[in-house]
Amino acid sequence: MRRNLRDLDAEQQSFRRKHKIDRTARVHGGGATFLKVALLIVMFVVEAFANGNFLAKGNEQGLLGGVTEAISFAALNIFGTFIIGHFGVKQIAHNSVVRKCLGVLAFCVYLVFALGLNLALAHYRDVSAQLLDGGGDRVMQAMAATPFQLRDINSWLFFGLGLLFSVVALIDSLTFSDAYPGYADVQQRLEDGRDAYRNRRAELDENLKDVRDEYQEKMEDISRDLSVRRGEYEAIVANRSRMLKLFTQHQDHLERAANALISVYREANAKARKAPPPPRFATAFSLAKVSVEANTDGEWSLRDLRSRIEQIQAMLTAEVKEIHTAYQTTMDEYQQLDDIVPEPGVGDGSKQA
Structure with a gap:
């Protein structure tokens, strides 16, 4: 166990030298991790319910139908953003130029994903208020022709709420562990070995x-x-x-x-x-x-x-x-x-x- 601990410490020292890091990794304890995961779940539940209230307008199944439709969009908005941020956008902090470029590309993908998804949800809310069938086609047409034109102020509120939750999920993904990719895992293995x-x-x-x-x-x-x-x-x-x-x-x-x-x-x-x-x-x-x-x-x-x-x-x-x-x-x-x-x-x- 002592030799294993030495090897783990050598691995951490090698990682710091290789990536020119002069600080310890920021590894969150179980309480902090629980709070971050709880925040994602709370936002998912709140957005799903809020979206369900908005999408229930014009839905023939009412609130239940709106919530059912909103669960998929909320999962994409919250957990999709977390995955892009944790595995993609964090690469911006890497010393490698290639990894930095991948991180910038992931951030651009996130912007397109977040704006596109929440605009589509807002347009879907506009369309679902008027039609019961064919809402998907109308949303695609509206997104292609006038993506930033919404008829109802509630649709803008719908868009803003979804975008806010997306940004919070992105921040949560970037602070879920150490900002430098892979450093937290190395530090966690060392601390587990020490414990x-x-x-x-x-x-x-x-x-x-x-x-x-x-x-x-x-x-x-x-x-x-x-x-x-x-x-x-x-x-x-x-x-x-x-x-x-x-x-x-x-x-x-x-x-x-x-x-x-x-x-x-x-x-x-x-x-x-x-x-x-x-x-x-x-x-x-x-x-x-x-x-x-x-x-x-x-x-x-x-x-x-x-x-x-x-x-x-x-x-x-x-x-x-x-x-x-x-x-x-x-x-x-x-x-x-x-x-x-x-x-x-x-x-x-x-x-x-």
Whole structure:
């Protein structure tokens, strides 16, 4: 796409040198083009309706018949003028003498076409007001004998309105695009190429940003998850130690409770005896305690775990920086396209090597 853009720019530069043009082409946007086309359509509709009102005089089908006849004349007057102006009269601006002569010839053709067509319409209006049949022959006779003699002032108004619309259509055709023939097309292709290149660059940039942000978010999630898991692990280890201590304390409590019960029994027993109590009454009860230890085989110490997690989080931070570096490197490579494949007259040619 970058090479294509360079070729398009070279084409424009070559066109300007060849035709000795020292300005940019005047390319209208979509809004301006729409307005110009809309103007032609509005004039066509207005003239067709106006002509239909005039030609309805004497037409046996009335307004509908007049409008039907007027549509063809309005199309010739508006769109015929536009075609002659856009493809013919514009050649006057060309540097070539032959093209200039063709443009002058086209302008002469336009004058004959516009005057002849609108005079014929005016005469047709004069004739249609008096005859229902044979109007075409009378128009041809009047055009050959007295082309500028009209009986009715409305016919002159008819002629002036058609000629005005024709002139406006001619101006619209000359300003529809750049005045120099073909220059607007070259400029439009260049601008389309630039837009396509910029849009593709923007799309790739956005994709890169999405990839960068996605991986950055994943690594940040992993780092946060490690911190959470470390806290959970420390809580589990602490709770396990607490449970072991509670179990040892519970066994001591059971032993004390047993001795308290036994002492109550022995005291009652000793009071009830006539003989001395046995020697064992002086010995305290000893519970056979169970020794419980946590199996820590394969477990990480808290210090090692903290150290390892800190190393991993440092690695993740370095990877995030690496992702940003890779992103910036790729963006710089995109920018280098403008140096490796520069547009004509832009950048140092030595960079192309």
